[in-house]
Amino acid sequence: MEQQTLLPKKPLATTQSSGSGKRTRKYFIAANWKSNGTTHFVKDIITNMINSFEYDAGKLDLMLLPGLLHISLAQAMVAPHVQVGAQNVSQHGQGAYTGEVAAEHLADYGIQWVLIGHSQRRGVFQESQEVVAEKVKKSRENGLGVILCLGENLEQREKELTGQVLDDQLTSFHTALGGNWENVVLAYEPIWAMGTGRIASADQTQEAHEHIRKWLSKTVSPALGEAMRIIYAGSVTETNCENLIKLSQVDGFLVGTSSTKPAFRDIFETVQRQAGRDLA
């Protein structure tokens, strides 16, 4: 099949630096519904919650990541500014890969963004960084924007290897992206905080995000270091989101469990308030 180079129709702006030291990065919040929900759930949450959000799409991006079969339903229902992405993609192209969903298929269905490298894919499904990198390449060949997850496990943190782990993952992403960081959002996921109810402290989060930003500044360019959206993932709730979103290095959240609950409204509104305060 001829390669598609479908450019995102609704590109998410990677905001530019003003050079003034003032925040210019647009906030980003994604709801990862994982393998949860039914068609009833999707209709209900979009109608009664998601589509009722009134927000300035110049300051905040909102993306839903439903289960694969629910994507078309969500696409058909969401209000114009709300994006819908996929939670996963095959590392293979089209071909004899039974049960896999190729990047070509996502693009063909008008899906413009995909989550790659989620800790549950890496852990439960044993995806290596090499496989993750292949997924990035296939997605880019098909014009998809990517939310790239990275982060350390508990053992790596305790051995003080967090910086090294992040550097290795970033290096792999850089190669897979061919140095093109357009339409990329990075999600820092300390694996020990995923679905555990345990959350990274403000210091740990700020430090990890800063580390990532410095790597981008040094390895790619200072402009990219300043412009890249780095969002936090791991046990975000309506009670802890306020403190995290105030951190200068945190540009939003990838929300799991709480994104399927009424709490998501509070989390969204907290990010929205911060965006209103920070962005002119």
Ligand SMILES: O=C(CO)COP(=O)(O)O
């Ligand atoms: O997996 C996550 C985000 O994709 C985080 O999940 P929890 O918010 O349930 O910890």
